[in-house]
Amino acid sequence: MGNKCFFSFSLVRDNEAEMMEKIAKDVLGLLNATPSRDFDGMVGLEAHLREMMSLLQLDNEDEAMIVGICGPAGIGKTTIARALQSRLSHRFQLTCFVDNLRGSYHSSFDEYGLRLRLQEQFLSKVLNQNGMRISHLGAVRERLCDMKVLIILDDVNNLKQLEALADETTWFGPGSRIVVTTENKEILRQHGITCTYEVGFPSREEALEILCRYAFRQSYPHDGFQELAKSVTWLCGDLPLGLRVVGSSLRGKKEEEWEEVMRRLETVLDRDIEDVLRVSYDSLDENEQILFLHIAVFFNYKDGDLVEAMFIDGDLDVKSGLKILVNRSLISIDHFPESIVMHKLLQHMARQAIHKQEPWKRQILMDAHEICDVLETESGSRSVTGISFDTSTISDAVYISKNAFKRMRNLQFLSIYETRSDRDVIVHVHEEMDFPHRLRLLHWEAYPGKYLPCTFRPEYLVELNLRENMLEKLWEGAQALANLKKMDLNWSVYLKELPDLSNATKLERLTVSGCQSLVELPSCIGKLHKLEELKMDLCNKLQVVPTLLNLASLAKVDLFGCRKLRRIPDFSRNIRQLLVSRIA
Template identity: 45%
Template sequence: MALSCSSRKWENDLFLSFSGEDIRNGFLSHFHKEIDRKPILVFKDSDIKRGQSLGPKLKQAIRDSRIAVVIFSRKYASSSWCLNELLEIVKCKKECSQVVIPIFFRLDPTHVRKQTGVFGMNFEKTCHNKTEKMKIRLRRALTEVANITGYHSSVTCKNEAKMIKAIITDVLGELALTQPKDSEDFVGIETHIAEMNILLHFESKEVRMVGICGPSGIGKTTIARVLFNRLSSRFRCNVFIDRAFLSKSMEHYSGANLDDYNMMLHLQGIFLSEILGTRDIKINHLGAVGEMLKNHKVLIFIDDLENQVVLDTLAGHTNWFGCGSRIVVITKHKHLLEAHRIGHIYEVPLPSDPLALQILCQYAFRQNYPHDGFMELVSDPALRACKLPLVLTILGSLLRGRDRKYWMDMLLRFGKVQHGKTEEILKFIYNELNNKNDEAIFRHIAFFNGEKVDNIKSLLADSDLDVNTGIKNLVDKSLIRETCNTVEMHSLIQEMGKEIVRKQSSEPGEREFLVDCKEICDVLKDNTGTENVLGISLDIDGTDELHIHESAFKGMHKLQYLKISTKENKEVRLHLPEYLTYLPSKLRLLSWDLYPFKSMPCAFSTENLVDIDMKYSKLEKLWYGVQPLNRLKKMNLLGSKSLKEIPDLSMATNLETLNLGACSSLVELPFSVQYLNKLKTLNLSFCENLKTLPTSINLQALDCMNLSGCSRLRSFPDISTNISYFDLSQTGIEEVPWWIENFSKLREINMRNCQELQYVSLNISKLKHLEMVDFSDCGALNVASLNDSPITVAMSDDIHSKLPVYVKVSSSIPDDHFPRVELNFLDCFNLDQEALLQQQSVFKRLILSGEEVPSYFTHCTTGTSMINIPLLQTSLSQPFFRLMACAVVDFEPISMDHTSFLIEVYCQFIDGLGNHFGSAYWPMYFSTVPLGSHLVIFNCSLPLNGDYAYLAKRHYDHMDIQFHLTDDYSQIKLKGCAYEINRDSETEVKCVETEKKKQVKNVRELIKKQEQMMIDDIESGDSVRFLGGNIQCNVKGFRVKRLHKM
């Protein structure tokens, strides 16, 4: 029975049990009113006639509800109906793990627990005609529920409104914990979740670390994933760190291992970016996590932990995180948890026999029990000896859809396997593939585990293997998973794949794939490789000495995948020939970190190359002449400082990624680059001697281009208008031309520290996708135009002197457009900041040097981060609420190594009863900030739909707005803050139009005073700007005069 309940699909979120006589018109109506604003489905019994006994409809309603809230009042026990509901609720609590929340409405819980006082008297009256057995059942039910921690209106919350809010928050939290949709197919998951909930102990406000431990294949990651999915909605800051996350971190920081200081900094930066939802956070000391998260309630899951350094780097101490934070660490190494002093550990047990049977049936029959005629087969002793969930999953997938004869034949063969040895069982499953293509794809994926699906398909394209079908079949048989375009093979299965290859021959040089460091070193030293070898993956960090015979690869003429990598940068004694005489022509993947030779072998053929990765090589040139490169998709020569020229790439028509970053000897790109019509990413960062680019690199597929650090580059490059990410920081470029408005897909442009830059023209109204603009530390910048150029009105100097200074109110941004661009103009001291500030409608966030709050802010304060703004019982308008917030911060770091900070804006709406609603926030992170005072301005938009739709239905008395600063060991002072509310986009437009009319009226009066001027009409709808007065407006319904000297 418990199983059927735990796997059911709940019809209702909440069932309320109450006596209506003493709470219906007060507490209950308020409770319903509040809960109706939340996404909570409450069962309502208005159509059910109440009597002495519960009907089948009401019983079913109770059983179909995830949570039961019991409101005990003085007259609750006067109702047999209520007492019968309570019996059913207690029954569901035991059988279906239903969550029960008691509320004691103006009633002492002791009276319910012991049936005393007025409550006890009413109980006795109701039970007058009941049997003694029934009385005992009722007393036990009352005592059991009254012993559950709940809410007491006269003790825990004197303000009932606050208590109701707390109850609803609790209900939402429990719904997150009991949500079954993500786990319907995971047999026994609810038991695991229940055990974890006990260890997590959410009632406590402490920061708690909990471990999940057990052998490979027992289901640790599955439990963690389900638990994280259920809990994440309760934590604004949450992150799930898995092996893919760590691999990606390492991939983007080549040349370091996990205990390298810079690698740990990089890992913390990526971690903070992910958990705070802010891109590209960069830090420069390892205390940043603790400083930036110490006030945040976080949820962190670290899966598949193999290295203590990861745990120390990301969750070193509980005091790094805010109250109520939970950190869950998943590993098969219990000693890692103990070394970190994690005392709350859940050791995942093997499933019981019934659960093991259900797991097998789930995958074999898509249900928890076997089809007719199969019970005897699933009960076979050979199968019952298998308990590991991973093995049961694969066996079930293998047997899915098979008839009885196949089952019996398979069980006969399976009975000969040495049970209890997981590797033997897995090898049996591999042999059952019975498909040469699938077996070959399996061995390849054991070699490429963790790679992108697209990369594997590219490397195996045009081979004899059917990659698509093979991957699909292996997924169907649960031997691999395909998630986020990545192929994942469980470590146990991968090890089995490696063992299958090892048994191909006692001689390593005669096997298909080589991955053991010692064996590979022996093969390269002794020149014993044969044509059987398809792939080599050598991690040279595993050896102190490497010998490479000059003809080491000659015998391996069928070699397709060569990977020689390092992450530790440790000293390895190399014994090399003067040059390499041969590399196989069938190579598809050539990945060799720190390649030690000046060029490739003279006779090297490139016709099969798909991916060439030679990071930090000693190459001076690759090859001579034009080579056949039509299969090449990636070329990575990052950090090859001696590389002087790039070969002719005219034949590389399928190249998608070209990484030449930090190739500091490179002077120019070959003209053939213009033929790379499929190139998506081009990295030329810190090519310090690069002066020019080929003219008109009109590569239509180019999406990302990095020219950062190309200090000799002077002119803005003429490139494809389809680009999305453009980094021109630390270049010598002098001007951003107007035609950048044609870059319709541009999302980010970085021109930080361009000391020669003087003029910027960004028509943001046409750059619909733009999100980030960084012009910080551009000392020579004096003009930054972010809007359409208006009609300029030429006037006499006298007119200039007489026209008053107006705030610029025009904008080419449509009224329904939410500002989304983040602008950084720090240390641009020659910039006309006033003109920039007047273009407020185009940015979402802005930071610039300065210490005076702009004049258009009406709510200002100094010395405090909090401000209270009256709303005069106004309601929030549809479709969004807008708020401008400005902070003046003074930055004085203790050390120049510590220069980053996070600033956030919080706001809450408060009604006349003091109830708080809609806690919204907007963050902004800065990795490096110069000394001095700076303005940080937020243009906040809160869409009144989805989670915040209920906000638009209430009236509010005031709102609280607060800035929150988090810095790393530096001295940041909040000198002042200011806020401006745009309550209604329609109201905002009316205010703007009114201001425009006032300004035009003033201009008219000035014009009348100029008697020696000629007058031309300007038609309605024209845009006008008076240079002397900084006024710009659209003429609507009246005429304005354009003035000229006589």
């Protein structure tokens, strides 16, 4: 005889409602008796679910709650929400996963009409009744206020979506739970959602396992693929979406094919990954997009105050813009040390966004061959605000003419560097070349001249980075340096003296490590009252530094390997780190 289920109850009128609720729960429990195995084996999922179960407080059945899940695109918010629904659906009278919410608040309807339409679609899905029509905005409360429901609102990107679908917890019955996933933390705050789970990146070990699950259908690499798998995991920046897409594309491929994919990953983003990441970028306004692109190219891992100083005379509200980028999970802020951090794949997406711009609109030049042509033919334009030139991506010598930058009057950020040490590209600079006068960032590795041009004016510079150059001297006399905050001259092995820095009253960091021809630091350094870090390690000819460096701001000093130094200067008691060894 087949399995049967019997319900017995006393027909007592006063207990009728209670009994019916119990019967409903029992039936729902039986219907959902077979647990889902859809999410078995997902790496790291159980830890996420434990955090969510704690926030959901399922034992509290006296009231409804709204809980948020936030994090960057591709981190796994939707997967966590779907797994929650699968695991908890048997505990609720109704459960519904509402997806495709992004962009649902853009239409030709007025605001009232939009809310009405959203509620119709929402109730149709929750109650499983196609084509529902409602006549007023109280319909959600009317239909659901006595029901214990589990609702997932996925990929919310507009506060009005929440106001239309879950404006108050009283719209739903006691014990109900509404889970909202979003990339924008500000939306959760604006809606008063205080219980929020921010999804973090997997550990490097978990990330490797995610890749292997898709590439090898097991939790570890095949023999001979260990190092390749680790490298691909690193190139994906531990982002679950990237690991899944790239891992799937590598399934069954040979080692040389893995190597080809790795070379491509260094410069090109997979279309499926780009489509997901690009959505958040496209939702930014024009100024926020400009800030995002500049961070991606020039200011990743830079201090936020430094970035604000870079744009101080422009139209960008950097402080507000950074807050928006953080809230939308496009950047994060590290605090030790404090710096802006953008994910590797978001940087790739930003570069591709720049590449797709119309050439005449492009503010940032990144293509090495285009840059060579612009610098050699003096064909730049006023629209250009930044140049990021990786010289290791070209094979021929580069010739920078005298007036290469003349037409780029708004150029503020110039970065010339090489990412590959196996290339030896020669950069020729005209000895009378004019730098742009409004430069705020000058980053030029291996600058080829003995001196900067006599017309060089650093009055707008915020950061000067000329490491590993051929310079013997920077400039003569005192220059206007009122904006300079950071100066990096590491391994300027021919540099014989530092310039007069007495006007660099905002200078916070000065590094001259490995300047092996440097004999003396100018006394003006002892008067830089905002200097926080001074690095002069491995300056093996350095003999004289100011005897008094009693600067209240100075926290870190490195004199390691200054073997000819005659005397250690007097330091402030505020200093936190002092490295000294091998001195005379």
